[in-house]
Amino acid sequence: MYTFEQLSEKVNRIIGELDIPDSPPELYDPIRYILSIGGKRVRPVLALMAANLFKDNIEDALPPAVSIELFHNFTLIHDDIMDHASLRRNHPTVHTKWNTNIGILSGDALNIYAYGHLLKSRKDKLFRLLEIFNETALEVCEGQQLDMNYEHVREITMEQYLEMIRLKTAVLLAGAMKIGALIADASEEQILHAYNCGMNLGMAFQIQDDYLDTYGDVNLFGKTIGGDILSNKKTFLLVHAMEHLSPEAKQQLFKEMDVEKPNKEHKIKTIRQLFDVAGSPGEARRKMEQYYKAGMRELKSIGVPPERRIIIEDLAEKLVSRKN
Amino acid sequence: MYTFEQLSEKVNRIIGELDIPDSPPELYDPIRYILSIGGKRVRPVLALMAANLFKDNIEDALPPAVSIELFHNFTLIHDDIMDHASLRRNHPTVHTKWNTNIGILSGDALNIYAYGHLLKSRKDKLFRLLEIFNETALEVCEGQQLDMNYEHVREITMEQYLEMIRLKTAVLLAGAMKIGALIADASEEQILHAYNCGMNLGMAFQIQDDYLDTYGDVNLFGKTIGGDILSNKKTFLLVHAMEHLSPEAKQQLFKEMDVEKPNKEHKIKTIRQLFDVAGSPGEARRKMEQYYKAGMRELKSIGVPPERRIIIEDLAEKLVSRKN
Numbered sequence: 001m002y003t004f005e006q007l008s009e010k011v012n013r014i015i016g017e018l019d020i021p022d023s024p025p026e027l028y029d030p031i032r033y034i035l036s037i038g039g040k041r042v043r044p045v046l047a048l049m050a051a052n053l054f055k056d057n058i059e060d061a062l063p064p065a066v067s068i069e070l071f072h073n074f075t076l077i078h079d080d081i082m083d084h085a086s087l088r089r090n091h092p093t094v095h096t097k098w099n100t101n102i103g104i105l106s107g108d109a110l111n112i113y114a115y116g117h118l119l120k121s122r123k124d125k126l127f128r129l130l131e132i133f134n135e136t137a138l139e140v141c142e143g144q145q146l147d148m149n150y151e152h153v154r155e156i157t158m159e160q161y162l163e164m165i166r167l168k169t170a171v172l173l174a175g176a177m178k179i180g181a182l183i184a185d186a187s188e189e190q191i192l193h194a195y196n197c198g199m200n201l202g203m204a205f206q207i208q209d210d211y212l213d214t215y216g217d218v219n220l221f222g223k224t225i226g227g228d229i230l231s232n233k234k235t236f237l238l239v240h241a242m243e244h245l246s247p248e249a250k251q252q253l254f255k256e257m258d259v260e261k262p263n264k265e266h267k268i269k270t271i272r273q274l275f276d277v278a279g280s281p282g283e284a285r286r287k288m289e290q291y292y293k294a295g296m297r298e299l300k301s302i303g304v305p306p307e308r309r310i311i312i313e314d315l316a317e318k319l320v321s322r323k324n
Numbered sequence: 325m326y327t328f329e330q331l332s333e334k335v336n337r338i339i340g341e342l343d344i345p346d347s348p349p350e351l352y353d354p355i356r357y358i359l360s361i362g363g364k365r366v367r368p369v370l371a372l373m374a375a376n377l378f379k380d381n382i383e384d385a386l387p388p389a390v391s392i393e394l395f396h397n398f399t400l401i402h403d404d405i406m407d408h409a410s411l412r413r414n415h416p417t418v419h420t421k422w423n424t425n426i427g428i429l430s431g432d433a434l435n436i437y438a439y440g441h442l443l444k445s446r447k448d449k450l451f452r453l454l455e456i457f458n459e460t461a462l463e464v465c466e467g468q469q470l471d472m473n474y475e476h477v478r479e480i481t482m483e484q485y486l487e488m489i490r491l492k493t494a495v496l497l498a499g500a501m502k503i504g505a506l507i508a509d510a511s512e513e514q515i516l517h518a519y520n521c522g523m524n525l526g527m528a529f530q531i532q533d534d535y536l537d538t539y540g541d542v543n544l545f546g547k548t549i550g551g552d553i554l555s556n557k558k559t560f561l562l563v564h565a566m567e568h569l570s571p572e573a574k575q576q577l578f579k580e581m582d583v584e585k586p587n588k589e590h591k592i593k594t595i596r597q598l599f600d601v602a603g604s605p606g607e608a609r610r611k612m613e614q615y616y617k618a619g620m621r622e623l624k625s626i627g628v629p630p631e632r633r634i635i636i637e638d639l640a641e642k643l644v645s646r647k648n
Contacts, residue, residue, distance in 0.1 A: 004399075027469040080430060095367075101406040101472055104428060108402060108435065116458040119451065127447060130454075134440040139581040141433040145351040148425055160408040259559060 001260050001311055003056075006317075007048045008041040008271035014066050020113070022053035028068040030094045030106035031113065037091045042319075043176045044069040046201075049312050050180025050194050051273045053304045061183045064129050067177050071133070072113035075140055077107035082148060123177045123181055132182070137177035143168025150234045154254070161239040162203070170202025171295070186302075193301045200295030205319050210235035212274060212324070220323040232257050236287070241278035249274055325635055326382075331372045332365040344437070347545050352416045354430035355437065358397045361415045366643075367395040367500045370525075373636050374504025377628045387444035388453050392440035393498050395457070399464055401431035403547045406472060413570040449507055457505070460499035467492025473556045478578070485563040486527070494526025495538050510626075517626045521636070524619030529643050531612040534559035536648065538596055539605050550592035556581045558600075560611070562595075565602035573598055616644045 015035050020028050036319060044065035051061035079085075079091040081103045087093065095103030121129055146164040150156050156164075174238075177198030181191045213228040214237055228235050245253060253274050256267055295316055299309055339359050344352050357362065368389035375385035403409075404417040405427045419427030445453055465594055470488040474480050480488075501522030505515045537552040538561055541608060552559050569577060575597050580591055619640055 021466075024466055024469045024473060026473060027466055080426055082428060102469075104402055104406060105465055105469055105472070108432075109462060111435060112458055112461045112465065113434065114463070115454070119454055119458070123451060126451065127443065130439070130443055134436055134443070137436045138433060138440070141429055141436065142345075142348060142351060145348045145429055147424075148429075149348060149350060 001307075002048070002052060003311070004045060004315055005006060007045045008050070010062065010317060011041045011044045011066060011069060013261060014062060015069065026098065026102055027106055027109055029112050030077070030098055030102055031073075033097065033111070033321065034077055034088075035070075037089045041069060041088060042205075043072055043172055045311075046315070047175055047176040047180035050177040050198070050314065051184040052180075052311065053194070053302060053308050054184035054186050054190075055182065058184070060122050061180050064118060064133075065176070066181045067114045067121075067133070068172065068179065068296055069117040069314060070110060070117055072172060074107050074114060075144070076249075077103055077110065079144060081107075081145070111248075122183060128182055129179060132175055132178055136171050139167045139171045143171070147234075153234075154195045155242050156234055156239060158239050158243060161234060161236065164234075165203060165206040166199070168305070170199045173202035173205065174198035181302075190302050191244040193298045197295045197298035197302070200291045200298060201316055201319060203230040204291035204316075207236045207284055207291070208320055208322065210237055211281065211284045211288070212322075214268075214275065217323055226264070226272070229268050229271045230262070236284050237275045237280040240280040240283050241275050244278040244280070244283075245274060249277060288320055292316060325631075326372070326376060327635070328369060328639055331369045334372070334532075335365045335387065335390060335393060338386060339393065342441070345356045350422070350426055351430055351433055354401070354422055354426055355397075355434045356414075357421070358401055358434070361392075361413050363397075363413060365393060366529075367396055367496055370522060370636075370639070371496055371500040371504035373639065374501040374522070375508040376504075376509035376635065376648075377518070377626060377632050378505065378510050378514075382504075382508070384446050385504050387492045387637075388442060389500070390456075391445075391457070392496065392503065394434060395461060396496060398434040398438060399468070401427055401434065401523040402470060405431075406468070409472045420596065428511045428597055443617050446507060450550055452506055453503060456499055456502055460495050461489045463495045463581050467495070471558075475556075477558075480558055480563060482538075482563050482567060485558060485560065488558075489527060489530040490523070493530040497526035497529065498522035505626075514626050517622045521619045521626070522614045523621035524622060524638055525643060528612045528615035528619065530648065531560045531608055532644055533613070534561055535608045535612070536646075538599065541647055550588070553592050553595045554586070554588060560608050561599045561604040563606040565599050568602040568604070569598060574600060613633050616640060618647060647648055 018035075021032055022028060039155060047065035047068060048058050048061050051058045077094045078090060080088055081095045081100055085093050086096045093103075094106060105147065115133075118133060119126070143164055143166070146160075147168055152162070174195045175198070178195040180189055181194035186194065210228065213235065214226060216225055218225050228238075234236075241253060242250060251274075253271065256262070256274075257272050259267065296313065299312055299316075302309075342359075344355055346352060351486050361586060371389035371392060373381045390603050400412060401418045404412055405419045405424055406533065409417050410420045417427075423428075439457075441448070442453060443464035453498050467488055467490070470484075471492055474484070474488065498519045499522070500513055502519040510518065514627060537559065538550060540549055551557075552562075556562075563579060568576060577595065580586070580594050580598075583591065620637065623636055623640075626633075
């Protein structure tokens with residue numbers, strides 16, 4: 001059995017040794033850059049863990065696992081352009097460090113490169129891998145599109161929110177576990193449970209992200225608390241509050257959101273209080289717990305001996321109790 | 325034997341019947357749009373023609389041929405963003421009709437969709453197809469990057485220009501013919517000759533494009549004559565003129581290029597005269613002819629009976645004598 005650190009170390013070693021071309025540097029330097037500024041490598045690690053449920057030797061899962069991380073990093077480059085984000089993992093985003101055109105094009109190249117790396121996978125599984133990869137990748141695009149659409153909408157329902165984070169975040173964790181199980185010769189039923197496990201963990205993961213952005217410990221969280229509130233982002237907390245506040249309190253919420261140049265501290269404090277009134281943080285924790293438990297049920301349904309599940313159970317427990 | 329029109333008709337029928345999802349419309353409508361505004365479908369037709377060199381039945385070549393066209397259209401969406409182009413085939417570009425974010429994301433989705441369509445190809449050829457597809461796609465990105473780099477450079481050499489158009493334009497025509505030959509069970513040597521044939525035709529095609537933008541017949545060309553001159557684009561003509569004008573004439577060329585808000589007619593007329601002085605249009609025709617002939621030699625080297633080559637010879641002849 002591996003630890004999370006051992007697996008992310010394995011992934012990082014491969015990423016560090018990729019044969020990314022040198023020229024033209026404007027195309028390939030941004031790729032090396034985004035891959036070098038880290039991240040937890042949660043997706044490839046989950047793929048490896050899913051493979052490890054079935055097999056001790058997880059070497060075969062490495063190429064598709066790394067491809068998922070490459071794809072994920074491509075989406076980060078393009079998402080940061082679309083979201084006008086200037087920082088990513090405390091470093092300048094690609095389009096900020098270089099420019100938007102370089103961000104678009106190096107992102108495209110990284111997406112293609114991810115497909116190229118996938119060809120290092122077991123040939124007999126390649127068709128299925130590509131099917132999963134393509135389907136998941138399109139869903140991630142759909143999720144990003146919904147996220148952008150909802151920026152211009154005053155109010156969305158909890159159902160719309162959950163579908164958006166399912167596509168934008170959860171399907172990629174689900175796809176990672178599916179690919180890991182597939183490559184380790186799991187049965188179709190086991191592959192499905194692995195997929196559902198990743199999906200539920202992905203939902204819990206995103207709700208925890210939303211929660212921490214408003215209720216995290218500033219010393220542990222690593223980024224400024226309240227960023228989502230300041231940008232009026234449609235988070236679990238905001239969507240829940242809108243559905244549960246009294247008409248008067250909801251008007252106050254809209255009023256705060258509409259101030260053109262708000263006092264930041266005041267806006268964060270006021271809206272956080274409205275979330276508290278609506279019971280949103282408690283509901284976020286409850287919902288997250290619910291997805292976490294559903295994920296653990298799916299994991300059990302895979303039907304491997306308990307000792308093989310421990311590493312994923314540990315990771316899942318960390319995901320929902322993390323502070324950053 | 326098929327005609328060009330029959331083959332582009334086949335391609336258009338498949339493109340018209342693609343199962344592109346409906347929702348979210350902001351993601352998928354731009355894909356339907358770019359595919360609906362036409363284009364000559366030269367790349368997929370070349371793939372089908374290459375297959376037709378070896379086999380009467382070209383059905384197997386249709387999925388990868390269409391994938392190439394899908395990929396090509398993805399690059400058009402992103403290139404138009406990067407080049408700030410507002411018109412494409414006389415229609416508003418995607419980012420103009422919608423917005424830049426939608427252009428980025430729908431382009432990404434179309435790239436992924438192109439990979440998805442590739443899975444409809446013969447399974448025993450899939451690995452090779454993907455290798456060719458990935459390699460070609462990365463090269464196209466490299467070519468676009470060089471093109472952008474050279475925008476900010478005063479002067480480039482003919483060698484740099486030729487390498488740029490090789491990557492940006494020629495490799496995709498070469499890849500199309502390679503894929504067609506591969507899928508029709510050609511030998512490795514035949515596949516290589518098909519690739520080289522496409523490469524040479526691609527070079528001729530791009531030089532003809534450059535030539536027509538300045539020396540085309542306004543009534544036949546379909547877009548305004550002189551656009552490349554106005555944007556100081558590094559075309560065959562400009563690169564050749566810079567290498568062959570006298571120091572004095574070259575200074576005049578730079579002077580015209582540096583005027584911030586030029587009188588358009590004057591700029592086009594003056595620079596065209598400098599091209600004439602340098603002998604650039606004649607050299608463009610000569611170079612194009614050279615690539616065309618090299619392409620035809622490669623085609624002959626494939627070693628199929630002359631009557632099977634006629635359709636590609638006709639197309640090549642049309643490409644170099646076309647007026648639009």
